[in-house]
Amino acid sequence: MIKRVSGEQWLAFGIILLGLFMAWQLQDIPNDAGYAGIGPRFFPSLVVTGLIVAGGALLMQRRHSNGPDTILSDGENDAAEVEAEDEFARGDADWRMFAIASGSLIAHMALIGLVGFTLAGTLLCFGICRALDTRRPTLDLVLSFALALGLFHLFKTLGLNLPALIPGGVL
Template identity: 55%
Template structure:
């Protein structure tokens, strides 16, 4: 007997299909390494592999469980579940979106490090973390490390100071 495919399984299969199409399209990118130490296929390949892994994990998690599917089978009829569907956090979404838009508009003037620090810290504010100073310092250190990692890989990012320290 064939089992019905659920919506979650369709999404998982769609993610897997997108990753396979992306992997197929990557073969059309030229193999030359150019000025960077890694080739132009590297990051798209990492993304395609991550999508494939995510799709497989989604597919495994979307398997039908052996537990009862309805509330009638799981609860005593005299004591129904007190469950309300979650509401979207529009304030968090707005703050995260504003941080991203601010990052995109400031990266050419402030440079990668400061603009990305604002983005990281803005996401921390949107998630309502309690330690603001720690979050700001860690955001700066994380982004500074990323800046120097990209510099070590031979990729140039916009810098605030000519010479590319920050």
């Protein structure tokens, strides 16, 4: 039997790590209980304990199901039993598309203050269309722009001004 670390096990590690990290952060919270008898550290401690225990349980659970008696049963487990290298694989994962979608969101975040809502929004909408494998990019670009521009002016009418390219401008 080859020991494999499934995506879910990585996740379990992540949850345990999160718990440990929070436990470390917990030290910074003063625990003056006052009359309540329990302080502001009490509930976080419960949650932290829960995270570590539940993460451990998830880790154990997968170990068991990865044991020799279940390794042959595909179906339910096939998604989880994958190589460490492509831990998130399910069907044919298209990480290029994930990157395009993520990139669009991050670019939007960075650009919205510089070029205003309309242009950043157009780029975002168009980027998502690309990530979803659009067949007609030109039309999408035009419609993305129309949508972003429309929303910009709708909000402006409402008195909620989104950032513009030039303050007070129409874009």
